[in-house]
Amino acid sequence: MVAYAYRDSSRTDTLQAKDAKHSDKSxxxxxxxxxxxAELTICNLGEHAYFSAKPSKPHITYCEHASHANNYHRYDEASFDFEKMLAGLLIPTLGNPPTTQSQSNTARKSSQTTSFSSIRTLRMLYILCKNKQINDEYNGNIIGRMLLDNRSQPIFFKKGVFGNAVIECISWKYDETKHEIWARLQNQSYTFVLKFEHTDLYQNIKQLIQKHAPATYGFKNVQLVIAGTWFKYQNKFNHFETIIASKKQIIAV
Ligand SMILES: [Zn+2]
Known part of the structure; x- marks a missing residue:
């Protein structure tokens, strides 16, 4: 299920599912x-319209638009608060199991009380953002301001990323001495440095990335989605850093 699609294979002409007409059905x-x-066709018309892949031309395995991934419409949009949701993801969890247990229970409890039935996970927020266009809004939050990716960078993040944001990037390298993980925006305009307060968490995230890396790359080129509070990194041009305090801040997609 996809909320918008392109009319042409060179992807210049978009159509929102809800705007599809009877003549679009074929x-x-x-x-x-x-x-x-994937090649898509329109299903239903009006408010409940969506695009679905033809069985003969399905989505690729990791496509964020594949139907199994897309159920963000089940969440309550009216109670979604981006800043609160992000704050929930940033609650520290430690890498070693006994501590993680009690810490993550606390985190779960507090996020339930602050935003019950609205989107709470990074993966679901990411799927939502990728299924909408960057100028669309979700409960008043502009999609392109919540997610920094190749689409939104030239429009909403022209001068960099400062404060709370979710970024889509690809892994690049790690520094075993400083416990830093480096990643870049796909168009390579920005570099991101992840810093860790705990060695366990650094090792944990490094392993997560290695697990998703194609054998030939080792660590490079894993697509990551990272939630954080971003700052300029050491006065370096187009470099930004965030502290990773919780596993919930990063997913590999
Ligand atoms: Zn697809």
Whole structure:
């Protein structure tokens, strides 16, 4: 299920599912993910319309628009608060199991009381953002301001990323001495440095990335989504850093 798609395979002409007309029912559309060669058709018309992949041309395995991933519409939009949600993800968890247990219980409890039935996980927020266009809003939050990716960088993050934001990037390298993980925006305009307060968490995240890396790359080129509070890194041009205090701040997609 996808909320918008392209009319042409070169992906210049978009159509929102809700704006589709009867004449679009026999047309073929293209998945918003440029790496995915799925062909889509429109299902339903009006408010409940969505795009679905043809069985003969399905989404690629890791496409964020694949139907199994997309159920953000089940969450309550009216109670969604981006800043609160992000604060929930940043509650520290430690890497070693006994401490993690009690800390994550506390985190779970507090996020339930602050935002019950609204989107709470980074993965669901990411799926929501990728399924919408960057100028769309979700409970008053502009999609392109919540998620920094290749689409939103030239428009909403022209001068960099400062404060709370979710970024889509690819892994680059790590520094075993400083316990830093480096990543870059896909178009390589920005570099991100992840700093860790706890060695366990650093090792944990490093292993997560290595697990997702193609064998030939080792560590590089894993697509990551990271929630954080971002600052300029050591006065370096187009470098930004955040502290990783919780496993919930990073997913590999
Ligand atoms: Zn796709």
């Amino acid at each position: 047309a073929t559309f293209y998945c918003p993910n440029p790496d995915c060669d």
